[in-house]
Amino acid sequence: MNDTSALPRVRRQRSDRAGLRFWRRGWRATGVLLLYAVLIGAGIFFLFPVAWMAGTSLKTIEEVGQAQLSIFPETPQWTNYTKQLAEKNFYRAYGNSLYTVLIVLLGTVSSLVVVAFAFSRLRWPGRDLVFGLMLGTLMLPAQATLVPQYVLFFELGWLRTFNPITLPGFFAGGAALVFLLRQFMLTLPRELDESALIDGANPLQLLWLIILPLSRPAVATVTVFLFVGQWNNLVQPLLYLQKAELFTMPIYVAQKNNLQESPIPWQDIMTASVLFVIPVLVVFILTQRYFTEGIALTGSKG
Amino acid sequence: MDLAVAARLNNLYWSLGTVAFIVLGSYLVGRLAMSISAARGAGLLQRRRVFWGYALVSPWLLGFVIFVLGPALLSFYYSFTDYKLGRSMEWIGLDNYRSLLAGAGAYGRRFVQAMYNSAYYAIVGVPLQIATALLMAILVAQPLRGMAFFRLVFYVPVILAGGPAILLAWRYMLASNGGFINVTLKRFAELFPPFDWLYRSFIFVVESFNAFFIGVSRADPVGPLMYTMPALLGLGVCLALYFTASEATRRTFARTVVEIVGTIFLVLLVVRAITGGSFVPRLLGRLGTLFDLMTQRSSLRAATDLDYLTTGYAAQAPSALWLLAVLVGVAAIIGYVRGASRQRWLLGGVGALFGLLAIGATMDGVRYFAAYDTVAAATDAANHHFALFRQVVAQFPDANRVPLWLSSELWSKPSLVLITMWSSGAGMLIFLAALKGVPRSLYEAASVDGATGWQRFKNITMPMISPAMFYNVVIGLIAALQTFEAVYIIQNTQTEQSIASAAYFLFVRTFRQLEIAQGAAASWILAVLIVLLTVAQFRYSRWVHYE
Numbered sequence: 130m131n132d133t134s135a136l137p138r139v140r141r142q143r144s145d146r147a148g149l150r151f152w153r154r155g156w157r158a159t160g161v162l163l164l165y166a167v168l169i170g171a172g173i174f175f176l177f178p179v180a181w182m183a184g185t186s187l188k189t190i191e192e193v194g195q196a197q198l199s200i201f202p203e204t205p206q207w208t209n210y211t212k213q214l215a216e217k218n219f220y221r222a223y224g225n226s227l228y229t230v231l232i233v234l235l236g237t238v239s240s241l242v243v244v245a246f247a248f249s250r251l252r253w254p255g256r257d258l259v260f261g262l263m264l265g266t267l268m269l270p271a272q273a274t275l276v277p278q279y280v281l282f283f284e285l286g287w288l289r290t291f292n293p294i295t296l297p298g299f300f301a302g303g304a305a306l307v308f309l310l311r312q313f314m315l316t317l318p319r320e321l322d323e324s325a326l327i328d329g330a331n332p333l334q335l336l337w338l339i340i341l342p343l344s345r346p347a348v349a350t351v352t353v354f355l356f357v358g359q360w361n362n363l364v365q366p367l368l369y370l371q372k373a374e375l376f377t378m379p380i381y382v383a384q385k386n387n388l389q390e391s392p393i394p395w396q397d398i399m400t401a402s403v404l405f406v407i408p409v410l411v412v413f414i415l416t417q418r419y420f421t422e423g424i425a426l427t428g429s430k431g
Numbered sequence: 432m433d434l435a436v437a438a439r440l441n442n443l444y445w446s447l448g449t450v451a452f453i454v455l456g457s458y459l460v461g462r463l464a465m466s467i468s469a470a471r472g473a474g475l476l477q478r479r480r481v482f483w484g485y486a487l488v489s490p491w492l493l494g495f496v497i498f499v500l501g502p503a504l505l506s507f508y509y510s511f512t513d514y515k516l517g518r519s520m521e522w523i524g525l526d527n528y529r530s531l532l533a534g535a536g537a538y539g540r541r542f543v544q545a546m547y548n549s550a551y552y553a554i555v556g557v558p559l560q561i562a563t564a565l566l567m568a569i570l571v572a573q574p575l576r577g578m579a580f581f582r583l584v585f586y587v588p589v590i591l592a593g594g595p596a597i598l599l600a601w602r603y604m605l606a607s608n609g610g611f612i613n614v615t616l617k618r619f620a621e622l623f624p625p626f627d628w629l630y631r632s633f634i635f636v637v638e639s640f641n642a643f644f645i646g647v648s649r650a651d652p653v654g655p656l657m658y659t660m661p662a663l664l665g666l667g668v669c670l671a672l673y674f675t676a677s678e679a680t681r682r683t684f685a686r687t688v689v690e691i692v693g694t695i696f697l698v699l700l701v702v703r704a705i706t707g708g709s710f711v712p713r714l715l716g717r718l719g720t721l722f723d724l725m726t727q728r729s730s731l732r733a734a735t736d737l738d739y740l741t742t743g744y745a746a747q748a749p750s751a752l753w754l755l756a757v758l759v760g761v762a763a764i765i766g767y768v769r770g771a772s773r774q775r776w777l778l779g780g781v782g783a784l785f786g787l788l789a790i791g792a793t794m795d796g797v798r799y800f801a802a803y804d805t806v807a808a809a810t811d812a813a814n815h816h817f818a819l820f821r822q823v824v825a826q827f828p829d830a831n832r833v834p835l836w837l838s839s840e841l842w843s844k845p846s847l848v849l850i851t852m853w854s855s856g857a858g859m860l861i862f863l864a865a866l867k868g869v870p871r872s873l874y875e876a877a878s879v880d881g882a883t884g885w886q887r888f889k890n891i892t893m894p895m896i897s898p899a900m901f902y903n904v905v906i907g908l909i910a911a912l913q914t915f916e917a918v919y920i921i922q923n924t925q926t927e928q929s930i931a932s933a934a935y936f937l938f939v940r941t942f943r944q945l946e947i948a949q950g951a952a953a954s955w956i957l958a959v960l961i962v963l964l965t966v967a968q969f970r971y972s973r974w975v976h977y978e
Contacts, residue, residue, distance in 0.1 A: 168581050175585050175588050196609040243487050273958040293440075295442055361594030363919070387922060409590055
């Protein structure tokens with residue numbers, strides 16, 4: 130405590146002593162301006178594709194076919210959106226996406242919480258071994274199991290159903306997320322458990338009544354991560370759905386890419402893309418605090 | 432009823448069934464664990480603990496067995512068979528691994544190329560991505576107003592980059608003819624001529640580098656493990672040895688080098704054992720290829736081997752044998768002149784033999800080059816691995832050239848790297864958290880001591896954020912080797928081969944062509960590679976500074 134309160138005084142003294150305050154301020158101001166210029170430039174680089182997507186979605190097919198220079202449409206073509214929304218395959222895909230994401234969130238988050246609780250708040254022989262095993266699966270590339278999983282689902286007759294996409298999540302899918310939740314639950318004070326257990330609660334009651342309410346921020350973080358990952362998920366749906374009626378939004382959008390039309394109707398593709406991206410963006414803007422904290426939490430014990 | 436609705440309902444039933452399965456399974460696992468611990472004579476409290484611990488962790492345990500362990504073992508088994516979906520399989524031993532590692536056949540060749548592309552994403556993409564992330568983090572960590580907003584903006588790409596929508600937008604922007612980026616570059620060049628030089632130089636640098644990389648991957652007929660990697664490694668070792676100064680570091684360094692080189696040779700040995708043939712002659716053959724590459728005549732030898740009888744090149748091209756004969760001959764003669772008397776007769780004999788060999792080989796080489804006519808030279812130049820590189824380097828881009836982005840094999844990989852750089856915000860957040868954790872007192876102390884900004888960064892910031900750096904490197908490398916979505920969206924028929932990552936190869940082989948067995952073998956090669964790389968990074972993480 131002592132040295133932090135001493136710091137500002139030291140700094141003030143030195144700048145007084147140095148004199149030439151005017152020049153120093155001038156340099157600082159230039160530096161700050163330059164910094165903002167760089168930041169704004171970088172911001173344009175990072176946001177431009179999104180803006181480009183939005184701009185293109187409002188153009189006509191003639192504009193899209195020309196050499197591209199302006200991000201803005203000559204006159205915004207809102208009919209692109211009404212046309213897109215009227216398409217049956219589109220809202221079916223949207224519904225499929227919403228449905229699968231909802232089921233995955235429900236199943237995965239609840240199982241993640243239980244497993245993370247067992248890893249962080251309960252003491253049982255073999256815990257560290259099992260935990261190490263789980264961390265080991267982080268290293269195993271997804272591709273190593275993709276092929277036989279496909280065979281498994283094929284044998285189960287689950288191709289062309291939603292089961293391969295939603296059900297594996299119910300088994301606490303995602304070791305990284307278990308890790309994140311566990312890290313958070315470890316920070317809660319131990320006395321809570323002891324007093325609850327003395328009162329005769331069983332571990333499930335402890336989890337439901339005490340740990341879960343306290344872990345709400347971490348659960349929210351895990352939920353938004355899962356949401357974004359699942360909404361964008363392309364590989365599994367691509368492998369297993371195989372039927373236009375079952376397509377989720379990522380495949381619906383990716384399929385538009387394969388149209389052999391010329392000129393390519395980019396305005397249609399981008400309209401679907403904008404509609405696809407909106408939920409993720411909204412969720413992100415509303416919950417951005419959780420992203421920042423969640424990533425810091427996974428990285429801190431690298 | 433609509434098909435989608437029916438499928439959703441069906442899935443809902445299955446979901447309820449899965450929940451019931453998990454609850455019941457967890458209970459049973461818990462009971463099982465409890466009875467095992469009871470059999471071991473555990474007390475009541477201990478048994479209770481065992482029950483709850485195993486019961487509550489079993490959702491993961493069951494999932495691990497069903498979706499990870501079982502499939503992993505199964506895929507290991509498949510990799511030794513010729514399994515195709517819905518067909519009976521036969522045990523074929525190491526054939527899948529053999530054809531992939533040796534780059535045999537069209538698909539082995541593609542696998543090798545995909546491995547090279549993945550290496551490109553790891554070697555070129557990951558450092559650029561990390562540098563971008565670090566730069567962003569340093570900018571955003573400045574104590575100024577509005578940084579929360581910029582942090583938000585820089586992170587937006589991360590949540591979008593996983594999905595196809597934004598990748599399509601990139602594809603549209605990167606269209607080489609009429610795409611936004613190229614049109615803008617051209618317009619800038621018209622308005623401001625020096626910009627034209629700038630970006631043509633950029634084109635030149637990028638194209639030369641990529642042409643060289645393509646040359647390296649083409650010059651390697653047996654796969655990345657056979658000669659390029661050892662060569663690059665050897666180069667790295669030499670440079671590192673040259674630049675390491677003190678005695679103590681050199682000694683620990685020497686041990687590290689021995690370990691790494693030993694591991695690599697072990698891996699090579701295994702690979703050679705799988706792909707057939709003995710290791711040492713092939714290694715000599717590689718040296719020969721290296722030598723031929725240096726003299727730029729490697730494909731000529733292959734041509735003359737075929738045309739030996741018809742066109743009558745009555746000579747052998749200088750190869751590893753020539754080099755060997757000359758070296759041994761010279762060494763033996765020197766040994767004879769300067770050596771001890773006991774080995775003189777041996778050295779003399781060897782010297783005479785290899786001297787004669789060297790003379791013969793050299794004369795043959797001279798005749799060979801005399802017969803090296805213009806036709807052969809032309810085919811040689813066209814077929815050469817580095818033909819593209821020579822072509823690119825020979826001509827500086829014309830005044831109206833634009834980068835070809837997604838329509839050229841020279842630009843497809845840089846395009847992908849550009850997109851990964853664009854989405855490096857997750858790394859930024861990790862760096863940012865680390866930067867915030869650096870105690871201010873360290874900087875204060877350093878500036879009292881008169882340290883410059885760069886010194887402070889190098890000696891305080893870098894060591895303090897090295898755990899974050901380590902984490903980003905490990906995660907980044909794994910992600911680079913598994914790149915899939917971006918490749919899937921932005922590839923097209925012209926660039927598919929030059930952009931395909933290992934994961935993409937796997938996908939195409941398994942799920943498009945249904946060659947499950949070869950896909951499984953490829954996935955295991957990739958898995959072993961990732962595990963080896965990750966273990967190596969943890970093993971050599973002494974540069975990471977933990978408090």
